[in-house]
Amino acid sequence: MSTAAHSSDPVCTGNVPLPTPEQLPNDIATLKHMIVEMAVTLHQERLEKDALRQRLHLLVQRMYGPRQERFHPDQLLLFDDGSEPDDASTVVAQPRIESVEGGTSPAKQRRARPHGRARPAQDLPRHEVHHQLSEAERICVCGQTRIEIGVDVSEQLDYQPASVFVWQHLIHKYLCTHCAKNVAEATMATFDESLTDSTKIAAAKVTAPPTDPATIRIAPGPIGPAVISARKPPMPIAKGLPGPGLLAHVIVSKYCDHLPLYRLTKIFARQGVTIGRSTLCDWMAASALVLRPLYDLMVSGVLQSQWLHTDDTPVKNLGHAPDTTATARFWVYIGDRTHPYNVFDFTINRKRDGPQKFLADFHGYLHADAFSGYDALYLPSPRGDVSAIIEVACNAHARRKFYEARGSDMMRGHQALAYYRSLYELERSATAVGVDDDGRRRMRQDISLHLLNHFHAWLVEQQPQVLPKSPIAEAIGYALNNWQALTRFTEAGFLSVDNNIAEREMKRIAIGRKNWLFVGSDNGGRTAAVLFSFTSTCHRLGINPWAYLQDVLTRLPSTPAERLDNLLPDQWQATRRAKETPLAAPANDTITPATSPAS
Secondary structure, eight states: OOOOOOTTSOOEETTEEOOOGGGSOSOHHHHHHHHHHHHHHHHHHHHHHHHHHHHHHHHHHHHHSOSSOOOOTTSOOSSOOSOOOSSGGGSOOOOEEEOTTSOEEEOOOOOOOOOOOOOOOTTSOOOOOOOOOOTTTTBOTTSOBOOOOOOOOOOOOOOOOOOOOOOOOOOOEEEOHHHHHHHHHHHHHHHHHTSOHHHHHHHHHHSOOOOOGGGOOOOSSOOOOSEEEOOOOOOSSTTOSOOHHHHHHHHHHHHTSOOOHHHHHHHHHHTTOOOOHHHHHHHHHHHHHHHHHHHHHHHHHHHTOSEEEEEEEEEEEOSSSTTOOEEEEEEEEEOOTTSOOEEEEEESSOSTHHHHHHTTTOOEEEEOOOOGGGGGGGSOOTTOOOOSEEEEOOHHHHHHHHHHHTTTOHHHHHHHHHHHHHHHHHHHHHHHTTOOHHHHHHHIIIIIHHHHHHHHHHHHHHGGGSOTTSHHHHHHHHHHHTHHHHTGGGGOSSSOSSOHHHHHHHHHHHHHHHHHOEESSHHHHHHHHHHHHHHHHHHHHTOOHHHHHHHHHHHGGGSOGGGGGGGSHHHHHHHHHHHHSOOOOOTTOOOOTTTSTTO
16 A cells, blocks of 8 residues: 555645645636745745844854854954965965866956946035146156146035024114104194193293294195114014024924934034023924914815825823823825825824814725724715715735735635735736826726635635634635725725825834834924924925925915915925926027037
8 A cells, every 4th residue: 555645635744734736726827926925935934044043043152152252363364464474375376267278367356347426416516626736846857837738527525514503683774854853843842732821931931932833834744754664574483583494404303304302402502502402392383383374274185185095103192190101193194196295183092083073074085994993984974875985995904914824824825915916916017007097997997806806705715714713814804894995996096005105104203203202292292293294295295395394484474374375385396396497498599509409
């Protein structure tokens, strides 16, 4: 009797049974994607094993190996002192290769790939430094003087620390002598008329009689104020010390570069400026107050979007009992292409009140995770109408659960990942060829929806076969429970297959949270939400955040409410680009050879 196992019998590796050929899908494309996913898993496991092996080796060496570093005599010196080696055997022979004619020649070293450095940007300021020979150095040995025949130019990128300077606002005053004289004479006449008879007699005994009011002649015409002053433009902080450039620098340093304020105080101290951390906090709160009307416009614009992306992340809040912290939340709401604003909101908890209050006037598609706080937003109105907010779930969340379950159920986990790989490859292909929204919708209806139907049938088939509490059962249950929302992206071409854009935006908070650690109070959280909204939107639009904030903080205090929309980031960027774009030359104009591209 043969001891060989039948080909259909499952093969066990440890306690995990491997799939049999009958259990594998018959679709070739799905099989290929399963192989790719398994190869990726094996590669990651190999890297993890190598890292663990290295850490184990170092641990064993520290516990049982020699504790003293000793110099080995055969080890080459790091720096050559120029002396010849005493023993000829220590000279390393250069490897030789055999030539075609039978002789030997030194092996050619492989040339490194050329990697030239990029030239500094052309818009950077240039400062010329001329290196010339003196008159004595130009004298040749023959006695003649050398003449200059050319200049070799080399560029070096240098840095100068940012400077802090002081604006002295000199408010000039102006006097009208004509109006001042008339005002003085009119004042004297009024004063004389107010005196009583006895007072006038007493005054006449001491001094000369005053001028008779009837004899005072005031020059005809209007009389204006005698002294006027030049008008000082309104500042971001009334009677405050910081200018708009300094405020913009502090905002960008903390909310773009993630520098906590106590580090900024040290940076300013190195430049000879002493600014307390509490002062910087007050400046940020005042800046957020100035920018609040513009922030409200961004919020109203985001709520007019056809679709939104949203996500939240925790942050520690110190605005409670002493020596305790509470967990607050930052929320992000990312508008569509016609309303390109990233708006942040701050709440003291993760209750549903936050998104319900913010999205009370929103009507459209909402990309979000499966947080239960959003469920009330998708419910129909009490009158039975269709809900104004349509849920679009995140397929990246669903895929991640299968990715985490692939270790306990290799076959099912990798087969689900294969379905998702096919789905994402379709999306990447459409993006690569520049398909518009209508073309993407047709692709999803014709191909993606067919693939998702096969995936759904497979999930329904596998659900009864897995253990209820296993990771793969949790992944399958999550996908089936949210299936309608997970496949809603196929209804329109402008919808996204996942919510990764909001997930990536939360990294802005996560990186900063590792540096500034917490918000000091509820008001500090709301201040951070306003300032994060502007720095994040500038990053989305490719705007220099300092240039935008410096200009807006300068103009905003004197801008009327009906013209605030001109200061929105996208409108501000469009205005700047229109000013920078040169006007096209008329058709009948000729281009001289000196300015033609050929020259």
